[in-house]
Amino acid sequence: MSEGFALIASALASIAKGFHARGWVIGTSGNLSAVVDREPLRLAMSPSGVDKGELSADQILMIDEHARVLSEHQAKPSDESPVHIRIVKERRAAAVFHTHSIWNNILSDVHAPDGGLAIEGYEMLKGLDGVKTHAHREWVPIIENSQDMPALAETIGDILTQHPQAHAFLLRRHGLYAWGNDLGQARRHVEILEFLLETVGRRSSMKGSV
Amino acid sequence: MSEGFALIASALASIAKGFHARGWVIGTSGNLSAVVDREPLRLAMSPSGVDKGELSADQILMIDEHARVLSEHQAKPSDESPVHIRIVKERRAAAVFHTHSIWNNILSDVHAPDGGLAIEGYEMLKGLDGVKTHAHREWVPIIENSQDMPALAETIGDILTQHPQAHAFLLRRHGLYAWGNDLGQARRHVEILEFLLETVGRRSSMKGSV
Amino acid sequence: MSEGFALIASALASIAKGFHARGWVIGTSGNLSAVVDREPLRLAMSPSGVDKGELSADQILMIDEHARVLSEHQAKPSDESPVHIRIVKERRAAAVFHTHSIWNNILSDVHAPDGGLAIEGYEMLKGLDGVKTHAHREWVPIIENSQDMPALAETIGDILTQHPQAHAFLLRRHGLYAWGNDLGQARRHVEILEFLLETVGRRSSMKGSV
Amino acid sequence: MSEGFALIASALASIAKGFHARGWVIGTSGNLSAVVDREPLRLAMSPSGVDKGELSADQILMIDEHARVLSEHQAKPSDESPVHIRIVKERRAAAVFHTHSIWNNILSDVHAPDGGLAIEGYEMLKGLDGVKTHAHREWVPIIENSQDMPALAETIGDILTQHPQAHAFLLRRHGLYAWGNDLGQARRHVEILEFLLETVGRRSSMKGSV
Numbered sequence: 001m002s003e004g005f006a007l008i009a010s011a012l013a014s015i016a017k018g019f020h021a022r023g024w025v026i027g028t029s030g031n032l033s034a035v036v037d038r039e040p041l042r043l044a045m046s047p048s049g050v051d052k053g054e055l056s057a058d059q060i061l062m063i064d065e066h067a068r069v070l071s072e073h074q075a076k077p078s079d080e081s082p083v084h085i086r087i088v089k090e091r092r093a094a095a096v097f098h099t100h101s102i103w104n105n106i107l108s109d110v111h112a113p114d115g116g117l118a119i120e121g122y123e124m125l126k127g128l129d130g131v132k133t134h135a136h137r138e139w140v141p142i143i144e145n146s147q148d149m150p151a152l153a154e155t156i157g158d159i160l161t162q163h164p165q166a167h168a169f170l171l172r173r174h175g176l177y178a179w180g181n182d183l184g185q186a187r188r189h190v191e192i193l194e195f196l197l198e199t200v201g202r203r204s205s206m207k208g209s210v
Numbered sequence: 211m212s213e214g215f216a217l218i219a220s221a222l223a224s225i226a227k228g229f230h231a232r233g234w235v236i237g238t239s240g241n242l243s244a245v246v247d248r249e250p251l252r253l254a255m256s257p258s259g260v261d262k263g264e265l266s267a268d269q270i271l272m273i274d275e276h277a278r279v280l281s282e283h284q285a286k287p288s289d290e291s292p293v294h295i296r297i298v299k300e301r302r303a304a305a306v307f308h309t310h311s312i313w314n315n316i317l318s319d320v321h322a323p324d325g326g327l328a329i330e331g332y333e334m335l336k337g338l339d340g341v342k343t344h345a346h347r348e349w350v351p352i353i354e355n356s357q358d359m360p361a362l363a364e365t366i367g368d369i370l371t372q373h374p375q376a377h378a379f380l381l382r383r384h385g386l387y388a389w390g391n392d393l394g395q396a397r398r399h400v401e402i403l404e405f406l407l408e409t410v411g412r413r414s415s416m417k418g419s420v
Numbered sequence: 421m422s423e424g425f426a427l428i429a430s431a432l433a434s435i436a437k438g439f440h441a442r443g444w445v446i447g448t449s450g451n452l453s454a455v456v457d458r459e460p461l462r463l464a465m466s467p468s469g470v471d472k473g474e475l476s477a478d479q480i481l482m483i484d485e486h487a488r489v490l491s492e493h494q495a496k497p498s499d500e501s502p503v504h505i506r507i508v509k510e511r512r513a514a515a516v517f518h519t520h521s522i523w524n525n526i527l528s529d530v531h532a533p534d535g536g537l538a539i540e541g542y543e544m545l546k547g548l549d550g551v552k553t554h555a556h557r558e559w560v561p562i563i564e565n566s567q568d569m570p571a572l573a574e575t576i577g578d579i580l581t582q583h584p585q586a587h588a589f590l591l592r593r594h595g596l597y598a599w600g601n602d603l604g605q606a607r608r609h610v611e612i613l614e615f616l617l618e619t620v621g622r623r624s625s626m627k628g629s630v
Numbered sequence: 631m632s633e634g635f636a637l638i639a640s641a642l643a644s645i646a647k648g649f650h651a652r653g654w655v656i657g658t659s660g661n662l663s664a665v666v667d668r669e670p671l672r673l674a675m676s677p678s679g680v681d682k683g684e685l686s687a688d689q690i691l692m693i694d695e696h697a698r699v700l701s702e703h704q705a706k707p708s709d710e711s712p713v714h715i716r717i718v719k720e721r722r723a724a725a726v727f728h729t730h731s732i733w734n735n736i737l738s739d740v741h742a743p744d745g746g747l748a749i750e751g752y753e754m755l756k757g758l759d760g761v762k763t764h765a766h767r768e769w770v771p772i773i774e775n776s777q778d779m780p781a782l783a784e785t786i787g788d789i790l791t792q793h794p795q796a797h798a799f800l801l802r803r804h805g806l807y808a809w810g811n812d813l814g815q816a817r818r819h820v821e822i823l824e825f826l827l828e829t830v831g832r833r834s835s836m837k838g839s840v
Contacts, residue, residue: 026405027337027398051398100334102409110416123775123804124730127657133777134803145333147343173344174333188657188681195656199732205415205835206740236615237547237608261608310544312619320626355543357553383554384543415625446825447757447818471818520754522829530836565753567763593764594753625835 008034008044009060011183020053024099031078034095041065047075082153090160093179095186100175103198108170116141119196127192128167141169168193218244218254219270221393230263234309241288244305251275257285292363300370303389305396310385313408318380326351329406337402338377351379378403428454428464429480431603440473444519451498454515461485467495502573510580513599515606520595523618528590536561539616547612548587561589588613638664638674639690641813650683654729661708664725671695677705712783720790723809725816730805733828738800746771749826757822758797771799798823
């Protein structure tokens, strides 16, 4: 493995530990990827079925654009690798993170009948790439969950095309996908969206809510 | 003590500390066991009346199938040892963990009149042994609490027979029992079920809940 | 200072840090004491106005039964020292801990019109000294808050006499007092009561609540 | 940089880490400042666009009363520097901290139509500078959020004049500003106000709330 890959793998393991401490990648849930090379595509990807609180850098796989493992590992890449690859291509993202939190599960279900969730008027939105004012209206699309990963990747591709400004999307009763132009931005986008989903969820139970 | 026992005892103490940090084995509540040998049955078991946040490996007892202490300890094994032994036999579990969380207490009470709680449609369910799709419906039986441990172990035996697919059960206003084919899987099952119970509990207070 | 005092002071500082991490002694709130000698009474007591997350063992004062400082410190003892002294005498407690948590503040206010709060039917109650069954009914008296410490100590004395079985009491919109026969038991009583207050508080917002 | 500045910068980085652990300065949100000299004004200020969980002492800038950077840094100071400078001048504060928590976002929105929020009757209020009794009524003004920082600083100046006793204010759907006569008091004010906002928010969903 190259030195660049080793650094990326180490960063992914560290981010996974941070997410685990906040309860966002409990059990074997969640997965993380980051681009090593674009042409041809080389992706650092978390393996399938591993506890994210115990993920170590040397467990991170290198895969190609068909989710085939190129590194010397016996492990399989995450089943959701096609989703990561799709996001990397559609958004030219450098890193893609997927979390299962209590609040993203709840909000993805409550707002599923509307096809998505609008988050508007919060200063915290300014932490999202390109957002300059709290008046910004972020539409977070919600997609029905599926175990057919190639089909799900297609649906996600369509949603990304329809919502070119979206910084993230939710899979219903499943979790959040967010990404960024580098590892730090992708992690920041997850933190910000988890914060906003919990805020919106708790706010909706209070008086004066709309 | 054998080297195998020492390793298991050390793992149990470490898992207890992790559960304590999440608030699932507050005070002296909760208990943990793991199989050392099956024939004859030898179980590593947490002692009675010890703060789980301070449990050390050398406090872990070795007991037989009648919950008699075989190791050189003055301490008594957990009063709930017969429940652990029953689960180990009925499910051929390698580890059994019992937690008292705020949300498992609440849900065990709210759904007690129905005899159990169905959790369905969450991706997180796929972390349970043998579950392949989020469409899975997990039935978590709820059993009335009792201080008569042998009688409770019998009731639990009946419930396990009636619900051969169940990965866990709740004791009303008491806590969760979950188990697994190895220590990691048992811990994962606890994490997943605690996550799902909190999600279902919070979800039920939101609009559009069913 | 004697070696015994140094050990107790060190234990109090460590317990304060643990409570701070859980959000129970935020800012300078909360205080802790432990008996060093009974005849004449010598009490290790946390100083007034110190952040409990940063409390060190050498800041712990030694006071007598009139809350006069006997150790070589410039600091004043906690204003609530008379309350600690009263509890030590009435209950022959070896340690007294006082926490300000979000849930003990809420419950102390919601149930103030009833003069107290009953907690019944939870297995976790068995962690309280002398409680043998979850069927136990724990009455937690609630006392109106006051800045007149000697008068408050008198009222508390009366309440302790009227409720000889109580393991703790609440001051309205102020906090919890709990105690024990040793430092470990007092800490355990705080953990258990904070757990139960949060459980009862969250439970009351759910369907089927009584 | 002077030794005094280095100590202040180190303290700010440490406080930022503590706030991050509690979820109050997620992503790049929040900012912190402390007075180095008053005449002419020299302020230690967190830089713009940095993750507060990773803020290091050597990233802290020194700025003057026009928010111009005096230290050898390429980074820009926080966009909200004019707000910090205004508070330092109006209140003679030694430190100013700004947090974005879930509960301060919610409460700032729920109570915005009233122009502020009264917190009254809680013992925890006594941790605020100069407050001697729980009967104290703290009025926390709420100001509409804006991206026009100089204008916002003017509005804040007016509010501070109108409410000379206020220890803090909220920006709607944005966050909390609190300050103190030294670093420890400013941090304590944040902790206490975050505690009280969460308590008031959760309390309002319970029975018997007014």
